[in-house]
Amino acid sequence: MSASDSKLASPRFRRSALLVLLSQVFEAASEVLRKLGADATAATQLSVFPQWTGLSTLGSPWVWAAVVAALAAFGTWLVALRHLDLGVAFVLGSVVHIFVAAGSWLVLGEHISPIRAVGILFIVAGLVVVARSQADLETRTERTEV
Amino acid sequence: MxxxxxxxxxxxxxxxxxxxxxxxxxxxxxxxxxxxxxxxxxxxxxxxxxxxxxxxxxxxDLSYVYPFQASAVIMMALATRVFLGEKMSRRNVFAMAVIAAGVALVSAS
The missing domain is CATH 1.10.287 (Helix Hairpins)
Incomplete structure (x- = not known):
């Protein structure tokens, strides 16, 4: 087993990787909750704020739940980064696009056309390539420092 | 749009x-x-x-708006190239093209 394999198999790595995935679940939940808040207040014309600012949704409990979910996502992401390289975290984090698409379909009942699904898969693939090259750069920097 | x-x-x-x-x-x-x-x-x-x-x-729709977030990666890469003079590897240029194609497909959906 190589050094990198043993690093990937360590309980600390697995725990941190799970935390990254959990943070992305919170992030996707925050997006879905924001959409629920946006839909619930879309017909409200009483707000003094222009619609495009999004501030007319402040009265919606969904939006405040979205704020809590976003803070949970930020907190778990920071904890995970204590024991995980940013490049690796970024690769795992790109799964959020799949989570958001799944949430849009399952919770919000949105229709995801084949073109949109392929577009999302292209985005995830591109992000994984960028993140892997970032991870390689970090590994080379670590070796140079050692 | x-x-x-x-x-x-x-x-x-x-x-x-x-x-x-x-x-x-x-x-x-x-x-x-x-x-x-x-x-x-x-x-x-x-x-x-x-x-x-x-x-x-x-x-x-959320599934329409959210994928546009990926375009921030392209914006950041272009900004670092223009303002900081950082070079991009061929692999990253390819990845940016794939992401841009993905965003274009979503925007056309």
Missing amino acids: SPVALLLILLTHATNVAGQILMKTAVMAERTGSRIGQFALAIACMTASFFLTIGLLQRF
Whole structure:
């Protein structure tokens, strides 16, 4: 087993990787909750704020739940980064696009056309390539420092 | 998509990227005064991005708006090339093209 394999198999790595995935679940939940808040207040014309600012949704409990979910996502992401390289975290984090698409379909009942699904898969693939090259750069920097 | 909606999407990501950069400079700042100022500005940018997104979600599907976030990666890469002179590897240029194709497919859906 190589050094990198043993690093990937360590309980600390697995725990941190799970935390990254959990943070992305919170992030996707925050997006879905924001959409629920946006839909619930879309017909409200009483707000003094222009619609495009999004501030007319402040009265919606969904939006405040979205704020809590976003803070949970930020907190778990920071904890995970204590024991995980940013490049690796970024690769795992790109799964959020799949989570958001799944949430849009399952919770919000949105229709995801084949073109949109392929577009999302292209985005995830591109992000994984960028993140892997970032991870390689970090590994080379670590070796140079050692 | 209307030009105004496209402008709002770009503004949403620009405020988010500005918030991320300010958060990083706040963490690295040596003086407490400038650290607090940058941190407050970062929170303001991220809050603006948060609510601008909700404004977009009142008009569009979440599965349509969210993938545009990936275009921030391209914006960041172009900005570092233009302003910092950083070179991009062939692999990253290829990845950016794949992401751009993905965003184009979603916007056409």
